[in-house]
Amino acid sequence: MAAPIAVHLEFGGGAELLFNGVKEHQVTLPGQSEPWDMKQLLVWIQQNLLKERPELFVQGQSVRPGILVLINDADWELMGELGYQLQDRDNVVFISTLHGG
């Protein structure tokens, strides 16, 4: 049984508008038998933070195209993407790409 972990979530580039305009969320993921990974975190966000219009945030099991995910200030591609196992006090950022000029 893995202990609950605290994770700091940030949303930016407009992605925060799906979360009542709140950019930073300090959340606690409950203890479970397996360690938390990014795939489970996305499901948890959808069930607990994102109340409506999930299609603007997720697509299939991953985030929708145009949202960049950063784990501890690095592109999640460098960290194993959906398979990354979350650690206590990790910082996860979801940033929507801007196109305006």
Add this chain to the structure above:
Amino acid sequence: MSREVLLLKAQLKERDEEIAALKHKLAQLEKNHNSVQELYDRVTPLTPLTAKTALSNEDIMRYSRQLLVPQLAVQGQLNLSKTSVLVVGCGGLGCPLALYLAAAGIGRLGLLDYDEVELNNLHRQVLHGEENQGQAKALSAAQALKRLNSTVECIPYHLQLSPQNALQLIQQYDIVADCSDNVPTRYLVNDACVLSGKPLVSASALRLEGQLTVYNYHGGPCYRCLYPVPPPPETVTNCSDGGVLGVVPGIMGCVQALEVLKIASGQRTSCSQKLLMFDAQDAKFRSIKLRPKKADCAVCGEEPSVTQLVDYETFCGSAASDKCRRLNLLSRDQRITVQEYKSILDKAEPHLLLDVRPLVEVDICRLPFSLNIPLSCLEERKLEDVQLLKRRIDQLRQGRSGDFQPPVYVICKLGNDSQKAVQVMEKMSGSEVDAVTVKDICGGLMAWAKTIDSTFPQY
């Protein structure tokens, strides 16, 4: 005697020098005055930039403060003078970018924009002035830059970058700065840079945030490595919808100029395989390490599937401009024109006008008799809003027969959200609220301002 001769000779020499200086100044002024900028409406071959071997005295005087910076120095300045930069978009990013590149003494600036200057550009597109309204942005920018530094060659292109002209254009420049305002153009510029081997310094801004990355530089990733699939069009917000504080693209355009200058002068950029994010609300810059170039990238990978430019509007499902899309969700009988609504008002027919814009827009202007419930609140069925709606509909029904369905006209800025709201209202009608007849007002408040009431503000 000989002393007097010497004195006179010295005086003569002084006067001669003075005359030479005046002639030079006059020639300079005449040159600037006569060189009325030519506006290019298509891509033509340019003569290659010739490299200077040394700085002139005037160069030394003009650039002295940056020549003293060891990281630039004389060689860096000479490098700038032989570098050409294509600026894609002369808007909120392109204006400050081009301003600092011209001031720093870049050799040649290609200034591309298909648009004309409008009053609502001036808060962020700082090269243009009030007198430039209606003028091609590329030309207006070139004229402003010439005033600042007449030694920089400016080539204004009044055209839309397209798969047909992009390669021919980009091949002629050393560095490309993406200052565009839409998704298809960003993919087009990226692919053209990859196919012609040019570094791409790309920035963007919206509301109170900015982002910057250098693509396709010394083996680093390209835009497609990061974003292989374009975002769904409905998730993309442009500046005319979302708004932007002028200084935010100003800051991002300046950082963009900095990275261009570093590459052009022979230093390395700090922003390859990095995403620089700026949050103006918290005055916070953050630099993120990005993935490396992807072996399976469609354009820069090992077996690219994109080997020539494609149709980017089809690829992205949106138009290559930041103009708003026009939705068509309803049938003709579910919509009325602003003229029809005007006659409903004139005849004082009882109805409810429902304005579904967000509060920040209602604060700018509104029709005084409208009821404001933002689309998002309507979609959420916010309790207090549903109750308010119920009360207003009840009032309209009072003293009328039981089968009377009060008309509800829905309005927004341009007539997109109002159509969505009609669809929501139709679901609510007869269940969550009493049955109503719902229609949207085509073209919204901006159509109202254009054709019915010219005193109504446009934004």
